[in-house]
Amino acid sequence: MPEITFEDAMKELENLVKRMESGEPTLDESIALFQRGVELSKLCAAKLDEVEKRIVQLVETKDGNLAEEPFAQKES
Secondary structure, three states: OOOOOHHHHHHHHHHHHHHHHOOOOOHHHHHHHHHHHHHHHHHHHHHHHHHHHHOEEEEEOOOOOEEEEEOOOOOO
């Protein structure tokens, strides 16, 4: 089974939320939808973490050249 893309996971998650907000699903269906939503949320978070680790930034060195260094997130 091929791995789902981030974009497809987000789209499915949005559809699950809309369906649950509609009030249409039964309790058992809502629980199943919620569980799938948690799985998709974890998958999206993992993919974002993976991408964040691969991002680099260009910085200017003291001698005026450009160098790559890992992207550092600013603390909130």
